[in-house]
Amino acid sequence: MxxxxxxxxxxxxxxxxxxxxxxxxxxxxxxxxxxxxxxxxxxxxxxxxxxxxxxxxxxxxxxxxxxxxxxxDYRFKTEIYIDGNVEDHTLNGDIYVKGYGDPTINEAALKRFSEVLRECGILHVSGKLIGDDTYFSGDTLPPGVDDEGETHYYGARISPITMSPNDDFDASTIIVEATAGNIGEKPSFHVIPHLSGLQISNEAKTVDKNAENTLEIRRINNTNQIVITGDIPEGETAKVWVSHENPTKNTLLFFKELCKDAGIRFEQEDSIESGITPSHARLIHAHESRSIxxxxxxxxxxxxxxxxxxxxxxxxxxxxxxxxxxxxxxxxxxxxxxxxxxxxxxxxxxxxxxxxxxxxxxxxxxxxxxxxxxxxxxxxxxxxxxxxxxxxxxxxxxxxxxxxxxxxxxxxxxxxxxxxxxxxxxxxxxxxxxxxxxxxxxxxxxxxxxxxxxxxxxxxxxxx
Structure with missing residues (x-):
């Protein structure tokens, strides 16, 4: 030797x-x-x-x-700004979400952001919902991640604006859970916490409980399309973490849905963009993550x-x-x-x-x-x-x-x-x-x- x-x-x-x-x-x-x-x-x-x-x-x-x-003791921040005046419950301007990489942002945090808007008297937004993800730079895709890895939780893109589906803090992902139905039927599926702008095509079917489980849940590379394919035996379930195609946009799409649930409407249908928070914008909320x-x-x-x-x-x-x-x-x-x-x-x-x-x-x-x-x-x-x-x-x-x-x-x-x-x-x-x-x-x-x-x-x- x-x-x-x-x-x-x-x-x-x-x-x-x-x-x-x-x-x-x-x-x-x-x-x-x-x-x-x-x-x-x-x-x-x-x-x-x-x-x-x-x-x-x-x-x-x-x-x-x-x-x-x-x-x-370090904590990651996420800040909410408004750029414009609020008159008669209408924000005549834009909302900015400025991210600093918090991997612990979840549904509860995003719901709180929507509540803050209501507390400011905002029920209608004339402008856009803008994500300021300039805190990080360079490619969002981690080095060495191939086309297949880009769609999985382990190769998820890195963005200052992101969210996690649970307390494992797999940032920039959602969980898709499929459950078998009756033989010959498509399985049902459930998404945690939300599709967030992704789309699902369910092409799978339920088979006999003794058959092989060939179910696959995956996002098509560099798209927002998730496909469920294969066979799932009766009585079985499958759970897969699927990465966001664009973490900033996907997170803001979910935030917008929570705003809608809170009674806040955006005048513009296509209201989500990326941009830089103006220096004159007003900070209305600063969220802090759990400590390191x-x-x-x-x-x-x-x-x-x-x-x-x-x-x-x-x-x-x-x-x-x-x-x-x-x-x-x-x-x-x-x-x-x-x-x-x-x-x-x-x-x-x-x-x-x-x-x-x-x-x-x-x-x-x-x-x-x-x-x-x-x-x-x-x-x-x-x-x-x-x-x-x-x-x-x-x-x-x-x-x-x-x-x-x-x-x-x-x-x-x-x-x-x-x-x-x-x-x-x-x-x-x-x-x-x-x-x-x-x-x-x-x-x-x-x-x-x-x-x-x-x-x-x-x-x-x-x-x-």
């Missing part, structure tokens, strides 16, 4: 770790680093400087930088891509005045430099790890996990990590169905990662001896890598 370094482990343990790399992880597929959690010393590393795609292990970097640079401290665990445990890139663009805007990927990644680099992490060979493309152009190595990831322990925000970071084998999804997160064996409970606190042919896992682990370690494992080139990764970590726990 090549490129192996170790210290403070006995020869039997080193031999066992060698065997794990050779027979489970795969010599040509893996990079692996094990550190002493207390001292930070590397105890074992195999190809620890080899660059590999981190997948969602990139969120370790983005998340740590966001806590440090934005702060746990409150949403950070959801972000990490459920590996939320949209929050990662919202964090990244927000850091770029706050620190460099430009809310795009390039300036956000400048902040991440500066953070790593401050932590004295050697990232000279690393490559960055986004904040979520979705792009295949990100490249890190296991020595560096594990080093960052070590130095984070000295930071005042470490407990927030640590508690946000998925816990192996804990079936509560808000505790176990992306590890809730892995490491279920009783002897592994409360041993593994780690961030998962997956993109095509890439599986990663990094965090904190307690060995069979009771000693605590930091680890980083990255696998490439396996179509189904999770079983190898998990069996490898189980064997590592047994060995140390």
């Amino acid at each position: 090549e490129e192996i370094q170790e210290k403070n482990l006995n020869s039997d343990t080193i031999t066992k770790l060698d065997e794990i790399v050779e027979t489970i992880l795969g010599e040509d597929k893996a990079t692996f680093t094990l550190r002493d959690r207390t001292s930070g010393e590397i105890l074992y590393t195999y190809r620890g400087e080899r660059l590999m795609r981190p997948a969602s292990n990139m969120k370790i970097l983005t998340g740590a930088a966001a806590i440090a640079e934005l702060g746990l 401290a409150e949403i950070f665990s959801i972000f990490m445990k459920l590996s939320n891509n949209s929050i990662a890139d919202i964090f990244l663009k927000t850091m770029g805007k706050q620190k460099h005045g430009t809310g795009d990927y390039e300036h956000g990644l400048k902040v991440v680099r500066a953070y790593l430099e401050k932590q004295q992490i050697d990232f000279a060979t690393w490559q960055f493309a986004d904040g979520s790890g979705l792009s295949h152009h990100n490249c890190l190595h296991s020595n560096g990831i594990s080093e960052l996990l070590y130095v984070l322990q000295k930071e005042p925000y470490f407990q927030n970071f640590y508690e946000s990590l998925p816990v192996g084998g804990n079936i509560n999804r808000l505790v176990g997160g992306t590890l809730k169905d892995r490491f279920l064996e009783p002897e592994l409970q409360q041993r593994i606190f780690a961030k998962t990662g997956y993109i095509h042919e890439v599986n990663t896992l990094a965090g904190y682990v307690t060995g069979k001896s009771g000693k605590d370690y930091i680890f980083s494992i990255m696998l490439e080139g396996r179509e189904e890598g999770i079983p190898f990764l998990d069996e490898g970590l189980k064997a590592i726990i047994e060995a140390v």
Whole structure:
């Protein structure tokens, strides 16, 4: 074996770790680093400087930088302005919604915005509903997202004006739920919270309960058309998160519907546009999100891509005045430099790890996990990590169905990662001896890598 370094482990343990790399992880597929959690010393590393795609292990970097640079108390804003006078319950002018990237905007928040308009005496609007989404710049589509990914929640577009269908905070998405009817009938469907300007074509049918479920719910790439196709057996349901085609417009279309429900009418049928809030417009409402401290665990445990890139663009805007990927990644680099992490060979493309152009190595990831322990925000970071084998999804997160064996409970606190042919896992682990370690494992080139990764970590726990 090549490129192996170790210290403070006995020869039997080193031999066992060698065997794990050779027979489970795969010599040509893996990079692996094990550190002493207390001292930070590397105890074992195999190809620890080899660059590999981190997948969602990139969120370790983005998340740590966001806590440090934005702060746990940071809250995202959304502001409502009016430009014009209100006479006889008519706003003779426009309404502006100025967004700052709040991923927690939901139906309740948008309904509150409509109530604020009524409280200002507005029941009729002569002008337009204008979205000011200039806080972020550059492409709304995350780097590396292909045509298919653009339609799914994990590849949702990043906009300063967005909304989430529930408290998972998958920004710029809606949930479409289909329910089987009688055999031969189309399934019924329900949308949470609202179609928001998207359109659904239901071409599916209900089949016998013993038949195969081939139902598919998807948005056609770069359109507002959602199609439901295939067969759904009697008694079954299906739920899919579908991304917005244009988050700013789709969010405002739902807001307009809520205004209508509140008795507020727009004179112009086609009343939604994008634009810049005039300096003379009057602020009538400022909404604040939950704090980063409150949403950070959801972000990490459920590996939320949209929050990662919202964090990244927000850091770029706050620190460099430009809310795009390039300036956000400048902040991440500066953070790593401050932590004295050697990232000279690393490559960055986004904040979520979705792009295949990100490249890190296991020595560096594990080093960052070590130095984070000295930071005042470490407990927030640590508690946000998925816990192996804990079936509560808000505790176990992306590890809730892995490491279920009783002897592994409360041993593994780690961030998962997956993109095509890439599986990663990094965090904190307690060995069979009771000693605590930091680890980083990255696998490439396996179509189904999770079983190898998990069996490898189980064997590592047994060995140390």
